[in-house]
Amino acid sequence: QVQLVESGGALVQPGGSLRLSCALSGSIFPIYSMGWYRQAPGKQREWVASIGRADSTDYSDSVKGRFTISRDNTKNTVYLQMNSLESVDTAVYYCYVQTNRRTWGQGTQVTVSS
Numbered sequence: 001q002v003q004l005v006e007s008g009g010a011l012v013q014p015g016g017s018l019r020l021s022c023a024l025s026g027s028i029f030p031i032y033s034m035g036w037y038r039q040a041p042g043k044q045r046e047w048v049a050s051i052g053r054a055d056s057t058d059y060s061d062s063v064k065g066r067f068t069i070s071r072d073n074t075k076n077t078v079y080l081q082m083n084s085l086e087s088v089d090t091a092v093y094y095c096y097v098q099t100n101r102r103t104w105g106q107g108t109q110v111t112v113s114s
Contacts, residue, residue, distance in 0.1 A: 002026045002103045004095050009108030012085055016112070020080040022095030022105055032098045034078040035069065038091035038110075048093070049080060062088075085112045 008020040020036070035050030049059045049069040057069050068081040078095060092107040 002097060002099065004097060004103060004105035006093070006095050006105040006108040008080075009093060009110045011111045011113065013114055014086055014112055016085050017081070017083045018085065018110060020082065020093055020095070020108060020110070022078045022080075024076045024078075024097055030099060034071070034095065034097045036078075036080050036093055036095050038089075038093045039107075040088075040091040043091075045094070046091075051078060082110070085110075087112050 003025045005023045006020065008018055010018055012018055031053065033050050033052045036048040037045050038048050039045040047060055048063055049057065049067055051057050051069045051071060055071065059067060066082065066084045070079045070081070071077065080093070082089065090110060090112050092109050094107045095105040097103050
């Protein structure tokens with residue numbers, strides 16, 4: 001019913017930037033929130049950021065001030081702008097959309113390394 005297609009993951013040097021995209025297709029209304037989690041090797045999945053119906057945003061302390069979550073003009077794509085990337089940001093990043101249920105993307109790999 002709802003499909004999420006993630007893109008933007010890459011190998012980037014410390015201090016660099018990336019923008020992840022998550023495009024929604026199918027029946028996506030009503031949407032209560034969209035956001036991002038990440039999972040680093042050997043670690044539990046960690047919530048990163050979310051954006052609500054009124055475009056309110058929330059961030060984990062670990063990314064606050066460095067990452068920005070936003071929507072496109074049609075409200076069918078969510079972005080995660082990541083600046084000042086560190087090695088600890090290395091993870092598979094998963095977007096999600098919360099409707100009457102939670103739907104996950106398949107993940108996009110972000111690797112921060114020299």
